Amino acid sequence: MEEKKDGMERRTFLKTMVASTAAATLGPALLHARQFQADSLQVWSCGGLSEAMNIMNTRYEKKTGIKIAYTGAFAAALGKSLLGGAVTEVFCGRVLKLAKDLRAAEKMIYFRPLCFTEYVIITPLGNPSGIKTVQDMARPGVPVLLPLDASPPGSAMMGILKQAGIDKAVLANNLRRETCVIKMMPQIIDGTGKASIVERRLTRIPKFEGKVEVIPIPENLFPPGPLTFTVGVMKYAKDRALADDYVNYLCSDEAQAIFERQGFIPSYSDKGRMLVEKLGVKDA
Amino acid sequence: MPDVKEKAVSSNPLMWIRRLTQFAMLAVLSQWSFYGIFRCPYLVPFVNCQTCPVITCWGRITSLFWGFWALLLVSVVFFGRVFCGWACPGGLVNQLVGKISVFKMRIRNRFTEIAPWGLFAGLALAVIIWIGLYNPRSMIPIRVGEFWSSIRLSFEHASVIWLVRTFIVLGLVVAGLGIANLWCRFACPTGGLLELAKRFSLFRIFKTSACNDCDACLKICEMGARPDETNCTNCGDCLKSCPVDAIKIGKKGVKS
Secondary structure, eight states, rough: OOOOOOOHHHHHHHHHHHHHHHHHHHHHHHHHHHHOOOEEEEEEEEEHHHHHHHHHHHHHHHHHEEEEEEEEHHHHHHHHHHHHOOSSSEEESSSSHHHHHHHTTTTTEEEEEEEEEEEEEEEETTTTOOOOGGGGGSSSOOOOEETTTSSSSHHHHHHHHHEEEEEEEHHHHHEEEOOOOOHHHHHTTTTTTEEEEEEGGGGGGGTTTTEEEEEOGGGGGGGGGGGEEEEETTTTSHHHHHHHHHHHHSSSSHHHHHHHTTOETTTTTTHHHHHHHHOOOOOO | OOOHHHHHHOOOOHHHHHHHHHHHHHHHHHHHHHHHHHTOSSSTTTSSSSGGOOTOOOHHHHHHHHHHHHHHHHHHHHHHTHHHHHTTTHHHHHHHHHOOOOOOSOOOOOOHHTTTTHHHHHHHHHHIIIIIOOOOBBBBOEEEEHHHHHHHHHHHHBBBHHHHHHHHHHHHHHGTTTTTTTTHHOOHHHHHHHHHHGGGSSSEEOOOOOOOOOOOOHHHTTTTOTTTSOOOOOOOOTTOOOOTEEEEEEETTOOO
């Protein structure tokens, strides 16, 4: 049998393959990590963004090798802590005023529009009560469930119902004042409540997706306050370049597509740009 | 000359096996347990895990929630309140705290007779809040976050009623420094539930008619109980303690 003279030896081939795979896998992360002084970034966000942020943080960590120390909770609570003595490097808050207050208090260096939320009616599959509009929720005898004692959905619900002029009639149909919108969802799915109002993002959580009917609500009924999410770099950012890079990632096409998939309106979509102008989401 | 307790400990390897099992279960259940106490936004923890907004809680992200309740049911059917003595991370903490408590209360008197009713009062309160009041969310949930900083934020943004609930639980555990195992013996709602259910269990540790009421078993029991009486968790610590060999383990109703 003739021995093969040309070409790569088996051992060289294997070494090359391992080295190439390692370089392809670790290269981008190492390259990114070298750009920054810090190897981790502390990020706080409104709890409503948590599902989307978890996906984006995992991707960002994979791309850059930077560890994201992430906390997601009710933005007003986190904002209150931040306006007090708490510290984080990047903050994604809900409600434009909070971002402006943090800027005014010189705790935040700058902010950018991140995304917007929108409200929808949900019903059990098959829509047994034939709900088509918010006005239908006011029909006598339609059992509705509203997360009125949850924050922030409760105040937004009431804003929508008052704007539609049906708050008293819908409250008369309300089975009970739910304290948690996530805890309420199974009771709509199982038909205990025949309708509710939630943010669209709730209908995109894997556990609930495809298990309720989703009916849009006209935008003119939305209270403007809770619609806006911003992302800002705090003055406590240890590595400003890293914080900026993370903010740029959240505003990138890739991350904005994740927000859209999770039920938000991306700020750089046509509708998002319209809302940026309409709601004045601009850093002074 | 060794006392009754030392003799029972040295001659009963089951006590060491139990302790090892408790530490193993601590590794499995502790994170969920501590989430329940410190980060669960509901007044009654461990019952709404599947619809809880705290994304990182182990009861939610694993099948621990369903597995736990199934395991608990099976354990009750076979060995009554065995979970308290062999698996509960809170039970282990209480028992370790009890080692240095001032009053072991391993006696029979009016107080130790009446105080276990606190288990049922705790259970009744939990059921009323859970089912009657739909277990309200009473704290701003820290949906994602590092454990300790999230606990700090939880306390910072909790409602008064959540703080009252949490400090009562923690206070009763700390009070275990005064009276051994105070929480497990006199207040735990889960213990109350298992105490009610244990009478239907298939197997148990029990006293035979040879018992002469010397209370040697009571002196060794961390729960201050005698076999098959209130607060007996079938832990097995007393199996070698009886001077007249009147303690047995076996099928209910088949006493030897």
